[in-house]
Amino acid sequence: xxxxxQVTELLTHFRHAGDQTMEFDxxxxxxxxxxxxxxxxxxxxxxxxFGGLLASLAFTGFLFVSGIAKSEEVLLGLGIISIIGxxxxxxxxxxxxxxTIRVSAFLMGFTLxxxxxxxxxxxxxIICSVxxxxxxxxxxxxxxxxxxxxxxxxxxxxxxxLLICNNAYNLIPxxxxxxxxxxxxxxxxxxxxxxxxxxxxxxYDPVRAGLVCALLSALILTSQSGIYPVSPAYFWLCAVIMxxxxxxxxxxxxxxLEITTTGHKIMIYLFVVLSLLPTVPxxxxxxxxxxxxxxxxxxxxxxxxxxxxxxxxxxxxxxxxLSFTLLTKSMxxxxxxxxxxxxxxxxxxxxxxxxxV
Amino acid sequence: MKNVQREDxxxxxxxxxxxxxxxxxxxxxxxxxxxxAWQQFFRLLFLSLGVGFTVAGIVFFFAYNWADLxxxxxxxxxxxxxxxxxxxxxxxxxxxxxxxxxxxxASVLTGVLFAVYGQIYQTGANAYDFFLAWxxxxxxxxxxxxxxxxWLLYLVLVNTTFILYYQQVANHWSPAFMYALLFIMNTxxxxxxxxxxxxxxxxxxxxxxxxxxxxxxTIGVVSGIFGKSxxxxxxxxxxxxxxxxxxxxxxxxxxNGFYLSVIPFSIVIMLSALLIKISDGEMMLLLVSGFIIxxxxxxxxxxxxxxxxxIHENERTGN
Numbered sequence: 279x280x281x282x283x284q285v286t287e288l289l290t291h292f293r294h295a296g297d298q299t300m301e302f303d304x305x306x307x308x309x310x311x312x313x314x315x316x317x318x319x320x321x322x323x324x325x326x327x328f329g330g331l332l333a334s335l336a337f338t339g340f341l342f343v344s345g346i347a348k349s350e351e352v353l354l355g356l357g358i359i360s361i362i363g364x365x366x367x368x369x370x371x372x373x374x375x376x377x378t379i380r381v382s383a384f385l386m387g388f389t390l391x392x393x394x395x396x397x398x399x400x401x402x403x404i405i406c407s408v409x410x411x412x413x414x415x416x417x418x419x420x421x422x423x424x425x426x427x428x429x430x431x432x433x434x435x436x437x438x439x440l441l442i443c444n445n446a447y448n449l450i451p452x453x454x455x456x457x458x459x460x461x462x463x464x465x466x467x468x469x470x471x472x473x474x475x476x477x478x479x480x481x482y483d484p485v486r487a488g489l490v491c492a493l494l495s496a497l498i499l500t501s502q503s504g505i506y507p508v509s510p511a512y513f514w515l516c517a518v519i520m521x522x523x524x525x526x527x528x529x530x531x532x533x534x535l536e537i538t539t540t541g542h543k544i545m546i547y548l549f550v551v552l553s554l555l556p557t558v559p560x561x562x563x564x565x566x567x568x569x570x571x572x573x574x575x576x577x578x579x580x581x582x583x584x585x586x587x588x589x590x591x592x593x594x595x596x597x598x599x600l601s602f603t604l605l606t607k608s609m610x611x612x613x614x615x616x617x618x619x620x621x622x623x624x625x626x627x628x629x630x631x632x633x634x635v
Numbered sequence: 636m637k638n639v640q641r642e643d644x645x646x647x648x649x650x651x652x653x654x655x656x657x658x659x660x661x662x663x664x665x666x667x668x669x670x671x672a673w674q675q676f677f678r679l680l681f682l683s684l685g686v687g688f689t690v691a692g693i694v695f696f697f698a699y700n701w702a703d704l705x706x707x708x709x710x711x712x713x714x715x716x717x718x719x720x721x722x723x724x725x726x727x728x729x730x731x732x733x734x735x736x737x738x739x740x741a742s743v744l745t746g747v748l749f750a751v752y753g754q755i756y757q758t759g760a761n762a763y764d765f766f767l768a769w770x771x772x773x774x775x776x777x778x779x780x781x782x783x784x785x786w787l788l789y790l791v792l793v794n795t796t797f798i799l800y801y802q803q804v805a806n807h808w809s810p811a812f813m814y815a816l817l818f819i820m821n822t823x824x825x826x827x828x829x830x831x832x833x834x835x836x837x838x839x840x841x842x843x844x845x846x847x848x849x850x851x852x853t854i855g856v857v858s859g860i861f862g863k864s865x866x867x868x869x870x871x872x873x874x875x876x877x878x879x880x881x882x883x884x885x886x887x888x889x890x891n892g893f894y895l896s897v898i899p900f901s902i903v904i905m906l907s908a909l910l911i912k913i914s915d916g917e918m919m920l921l922l923v924s925g926f927i928i929x930x931x932x933x934x935x936x937x938x939x940x941x942x943x944x945x946i947h948e949n950e951r952t953g954n
Contacts (some may be wrong), residue, residue, distance in 0.1 A: 611691045
């Protein structure tokens with residue numbers, strides 16, 4: 279939280295930084311800082327989610343053991359009440375310490391609704407569609423960080439389940455590619471988005487976190503190609519879109535690294551395409567690399583760490599799944615390693631020596 | 636003006652007519668990574684990928700069953716590679732990070748050497764003594780390098796050796812004893828690092844070790860509650876109480892939210908398990924649900940209080 283003096287100094291800084299015509303509502307800014315004074319750390323967010331998850335599990339257990347949840351109507355009623363209640367609580371009492379109750383009620387609502395609809399022998403596609411609709415409505419209505427984040431995850435999970443239930447496996451890589459494009463746009467155009475949705479700019483961070491997590495989970499799913507039948511062409515298409523998205527980042531990176539000569543720029547494009555071309559059968563590799571680069575570009579640390587972990591997983595999985603002999607795999611891995619070491623040696627003089635891990 | 640954060644830009648943008656270009660400029664100047672950060676990123680990325688893929692290639696090379704290759708040739712080749720990698724570390728004109736990444740690669744190659752040995756003499760790929768030998772022979776490098784990723788690899792090896800020893804040799808040990816041992820060992824490393832090398836150790840390393848230690852304590856206590864009676868269980872409880880108290884004391888003293896969230900959350904899980912062990916009837920499940928919500932809310936409240944206190948202190952000292 280900033281003091282009044284600090285906020286005034288900050289606003290003066292913005293004026294001097296170039297926007298002389300800037301008009302602002304100082305009262306509202308101070309009020310926003312006051313409201314935001316306990317901005318959530320990652321630990322608080324994780325605690326709210328896991329605490330809410332455990333509490334909702336115990337409460338759902340209570341409903342079933344006590345027999346309250348025996349009737350489908352009661353399940354549906356309680357589910358809807360829980361979801362509406364969690365959103366209402368958010369409007370009335372937007373304190374962080376209420377987050378565990380809100381998340382617990384929200385998750386329990388979806389669980390009870392899902393079980394209730396399943397008990398009524400409702401078609402799985404309809405259940406997924408209801409979840410998609412409800413998560414979208416929740417996303418629009420709530421301004422709470424955790425609920426927005428969980429809504430994006432429920433939306434993503436419901437879309438993937440809908441595709442699996444309808445045996446539309448070929449659409450999973452397509453959905454992943456669309457998700458990658460949406461995430462790229464969302465992170466890449468941060469300034470445009472927060473100035474376009476000024477009043478709802480608070481939703482930017484949770485939606486970004488949700489999109490990154492959703493994309494990484496979809497990428498992990500695409501790496502499990504042996505479990506469900508997908509035509510390889512769809513994976514290739516997905517990977518090509520991922521590579522295109524990485525190429526889209528290249529001009530900005532060239533700008534940051536002050537690479538101005540056309541020859542060098544062409545070399546970078548060629549390097550990106552040639553080094554990622556062999557990974558086309560596994561879009562998870564290029565997708566995880568895209569998340570890593572995007573997150574580092576926008577200094578989004580959680581996304582970066584998750585991207586690195588998914589990248590390591592995807593690379594291991596890719597080589598493990600290759601139907602070559604161990605010797606051929608060894609050659610491929612060794613050659614790739616040597617290539618990167620040569621690139622390192624070639625570029626390392628141009629890159630700063632000052633480093634610490 | 637220093638210390639303009641993403642949150643500041645978002646809040647000001649929300650309550651002003653600040654244009655997209657100005658917001659973009661402010662983000663680029665104050666929040667996004669600059670040229671130096673990117674240069675460092677690419678250096679580490681290329682070097683890690685290079686060493687990682689090359690070592691993986693070597694692992695696969697020896698995993699291939701070279702029936703025609705004599706055992707001396709197999710071991711000789713691996714040792715040759717190991718010596719070559721270690722010799723690279725002595726090159727004078729390379730940075731410490733490069734040196735440490737190569738040493739980490741050499742530590743993995745040590746595992747390859749013992750795996751080749753195991754392949755020749757059929758000792759099995761998951762024998763505890765394979766991991767024990769690997770651990771012993773990389774100890775010196777780990778100690779000398781003081782490189783957190785290598786220390787993490789070393790700790791993974793130590794933990795794996797203990798777990799495999801328990802499964803293959805000491806199966807008369809109770810699970811509670813095993814978890815107590817792993818918990819105390821990892822906490823010991825954590826405390827040792829904090830006392831002797833706090834300044835040089837990044838937070839991610841300390842947090843990973845602390846999380847591993849807490850997970851062992853949690854699983855140990857919960858499985859002890861639901862499992863049959865074990866002599867070592869009171870010992871595990873005692874170790875958990877003492878070390879958790881120490882962790883909370885450290886968290887409060889250093890105002891570190893990590894320890895003040897992980898440890899209490901672990902206690903919440905343990906107490907919930909105990910309540911469910913006492914009774915798994917409907918009222919107990921309701922009580923557990925309420926207990927989790929209340930306790931997690933209190934933990935969060937405490938974290939927020941701590942955060943505010945820190946902010947006020949920073950304001951007072953002008954940081």
